[in-house]
Amino acid sequence: MTRPAGAGTPxxxxxARLAFPLFAPVTAPSPPRGxxxxxxxxxxxxxxxxxxxxxxxARGVVARFAELERSxxxxxxxxxxxxxxxxxxxxxxxxxxxVSSLERFSRYPVPENVLVDVRDLLGxxxxxxxxxxxxxxxxxxxxxxxxLLLELSRRPGVRDLLGERLSPRAFRVPLRxxxxxxxxxxxxxxxxxxxxxxxxxxxxxxALRAGRFEVRAYQREAAEAFFAGGGERGGSGVxxxxxxxxxxxxxxxxxxxxxxxxxxxxxxGTAVAQWRREILxxxxxxxxxxxxxTGERKDVGPVTLTTYQMLTHRASRAGDFPHLRLFQxxxxxxxxxxxxxxxxxxxxxxxxxxxxxxxLGLTATLVREDGLEGDVFTLIGPKKYDAPWRDLEAxxxxxxxxxxEVRCALPSERRMEYALAPERGKFRIAAExxxxxxxxxxxxxxxxxxxxxxxxxxxxxxxxxxxxxxAPLVVGATSGRERERLYxxxxxxxxxxxxxxxxxxxxxxxxxxxxxxxVSGTFGSRQEEAQRLGRVLRPKGDGRAAHFxxxxxxxxxxxxxxxxxxxxxxxxxxxxxxxxxxxxxxxA
Numbered sequence: 001m002t003r004p005a006g007a008g009t010p011x012x013x014x015x016a017r018l019a020f021p022l023f024a025p026v027t028a029p030s031p032p033r034g035x036x037x038x039x040x041x042x043x044x045x046x047x048x049x050x051x052x053x054x055x056x057x058a059r060g061v062v063a064r065f066a067e068l069e070r071s072x073x074x075x076x077x078x079x080x081x082x083x084x085x086x087x088x089x090x091x092x093x094x095x096x097x098x099v100s101s102l103e104r105f106s107r108y109p110v111p112e113n114v115l116v117d118v119r120d121l122l123g124x125x126x127x128x129x130x131x132x133x134x135x136x137x138x139x140x141x142x143x144x145x146x147x148l149l150l151e152l153s154r155r156p157g158v159r160d161l162l163g164e165r166l167s168p169r170a171f172r173v174p175l176r177x178x179x180x181x182x183x184x185x186x187x188x189x190x191x192x193x194x195x196x197x198x199x200x201x202x203x204x205x206x207a208l209r210a211g212r213f214e215v216r217a218y219q220r221e222a223a224e225a226f227f228a229g230g231g232e233r234g235g236s237g238v239x240x241x242x243x244x245x246x247x248x249x250x251x252x253x254x255x256x257x258x259x260x261x262x263x264x265x266x267x268x269g270t271a272v273a274q275w276r277r278e279i280l281x282x283x284x285x286x287x288x289x290x291x292x293x294t295g296e297r298k299d300v301g302p303v304t305l306t307t308y309q310m311l312t313h314r315a316s317r318a319g320d321f322p323h324l325r326l327f328q329x330x331x332x333x334x335x336x337x338x339x340x341x342x343x344x345x346x347x348x349x350x351x352x353x354x355x356x357x358x359x360l361g362l363t364a365t366l367v368r369e370d371g372l373e374g375d376v377f378t379l380i381g382p383k384k385y386d387a388p389w390r391d392l393e394a395x396x397x398x399x400x401x402x403x404x405e406v407r408c409a410l411p412s413e414r415r416m417e418y419a420l421a422p423e424r425g426k427f428r429i430a431a432e433x434x435x436x437x438x439x440x441x442x443x444x445x446x447x448x449x450x451x452x453x454x455x456x457x458x459x460x461x462x463x464x465x466x467x468x469x470x471a472p473l474v475v476g477a478t479s480g481r482e483r484e485r486l487y488x489x490x491x492x493x494x495x496x497x498x499x500x501x502x503x504x505x506x507x508x509x510x511x512x513x514x515x516x517x518x519v520s521g522t523f524g525s526r527q528e529e530a531q532r533l534g535r536v537l538r539p540k541g542d543g544r545a546a547h548f549x550x551x552x553x554x555x556x557x558x559x560x561x562x563x564x565x566x567x568x569x570x571x572x573x574x575x576x577x578x579x580x581x582x583x584x585x586x587x588a
Contacts, residue, residue, distance in 0.1 A: 037049045039106070039107050041114075042114060045077055046078040059573060063388070065098050076570065086124070089125040089126070090125065090237070091384065127190065128193065140173060157187065158185065162181070178194070180352050198236075199331070201262075201331045201333020201334065203333075207256065208282060213281075223239075224257075227258070228384075236358055238340060238361035239363075240385065240386040241392075247364075255283070262332065262334045264304070265347070267307065267339050268503070285303060288301070308347060312347065327350050333357070333358060334359075335359050336362065339506055340380055341367060364527075367530075367568050368527070389573065399539050399544070400545045401548055402546075403533070404577045405550050406439050406579050407554040407578060408435040410553050418430065432520065435553075436551045440454065440517055443517055450515035451513045452498075453513050454516075456518065462519075471495075472489075472499065475500075490510055502522070510538075511539075514540060518549065521561075526564065526566075529568065530569055
């Protein structure tokens with residue numbers, strides 16, 4: 001592999017390790033136990049006192065093996081779940097480290113049942129293994145515990161996916177059931193570690209262009225963690241990095257490690273264009289080797305770029321998904337799932353059938369509002385690498401950001417309309433509160449000269465804002481050519497403000513944006529909140545900070561949804577300041 005500039009960065013730690021130390025040295029001083037930040041409860045919930053001396057350090061540790069549930073002002077609630085522990089195990093974290101951290105940060109003695117549960121649940125990972133035999137065309141489910149294997153083989157949902165019994169410690173697994181068996185075992189509470197390896201794809205040399213760009217140490221570590229130093233056991237899993245931290249670079253590094261034909265799945269046409277640009281600029285792959293499979297053209301090449309919308313398109317609601325055949329069009333050596341947290345159900349089903357291909361998921365957050373994180377774990381792979389947002393901010397790789405929630409009153413004439421509206425209608429009335437325009441003007445006035453993005457959910461609201469501010473509007477119906485023209489004008493500084501619909505959530509290459517104002521969003525979507533903050537996290541050449549504002553109508557459903565939207569960013573260490581607009585009571 002041709003090494004790019006920056007290849008002299010320090011060597012990687014072991015492949016499955018995370019980017020930053022999880023635990024402080026044992027010799028680190030601890031405050032009196034009564035000042036410790038964590039209260040561990042018997043139901044595996046963790047209460048984090050955000051005002052305690054070691055709260056920030058404890059947050060960074062706990063987030064590795066527990067999920068954030070609530071984040072009010074003083075105590076944040078996390079919960080240790082089986083999936084959070086199994087993702088931690090796949091990342092190289094063991095029970096001893098988790099137990100030690102709980103005991104170190106806990107204000108009171110840790111309940112014995114929690115310590116036992118952590119050891120027991122974490123100990124389940126690796127007890128079942130899917131392995132390949134011979135030339136890899138024969139799979140087996142193995143366990144050193146014959147009783148466990150026999151018990152699971154009799155469970156509905158599992159037994160029909162197994163073949164003949166090979167020995168007391170092994171069952172044959174039909175190739176077509178590799179993915180669905182992992183799903184069934186996870187549902188039964190026993191994750192299977194997939195060690196069956198991968199079929200080789202068609203060779204394709206993907207060399208990085210020396211001197212064109214610098215590979216950051218954490219990007220290289222992430223790619224190596226995915227590939228696991230050679231790919232015999234590794235080669236599938238998810239890399240979690242903040243928006244603006246260079247996930248596409250990790251994808252290119254993975255391609256250069258695999259050196260085989262690659263299928264890249266993205267969120268839309270803008271993302272396809274961005275991936276193509278990055279591949280041609282930063283690798284020695286030729287233009288004729290990069291194909292696009294989209295609504296405009298349906299070419300297939302050694303590197304093929306497509307979208308989730310394309311793959312899930314069908315002529316009728318009851319029809320098949322004809323474009324899913326793309327998974328079988330070539331002997332892919334690598335399939336990259338960009339923004340894997342958005343993977344639609346039909347693509348999950350197709351992915352279950354291509355478990356013999358290496359799979360890389362890229363995302364800023366593994367949060368899914370549909371609760372299908374377990375399917376990502378089984379079908380794409382476990383979390384292999386995770387870098388905390390605040391740590392990358394401290395190192396200067398993403399911009400320092402402040403988050404502010406502006407609470408606007410609903411005008412009295414709209415209050416009665418809101419009271420009488422059906423539940424779903426209430427949210428829209430609150431989201432399109434006309435007072436938000438005056439609040440938006442105040443925010444813009446407080447940041448003169450900022451490169452600004454205004455983003456929202458409802459087109460009528462956005463059109464009104466664009467007209468009032470005399471700013472260009474980019475929506476789904478805006479042609480790709482016009483979008484690129486406006487983005488280019490913004491990058492050049494000739495257009496200082498853009499108004500965007502949901503098309504601005506992903507793959508928006510506007511590194512100079514430093515102010516984003518969210519006027520409405522998708523109910524309580526945590527992933528959307530994180531993606532939108534990410535639009536302004538690219539580091540600025542002059543060290544400018546990033547500012548993220550969300551406009552919320554006070555005393556409405558929207559305020560409740562806003563609290564849920566903010567959960568993921570709160571987990572990453574961001575705090576929302578609350579501000580009341582001066583013009584809170586009168587629309588502009």
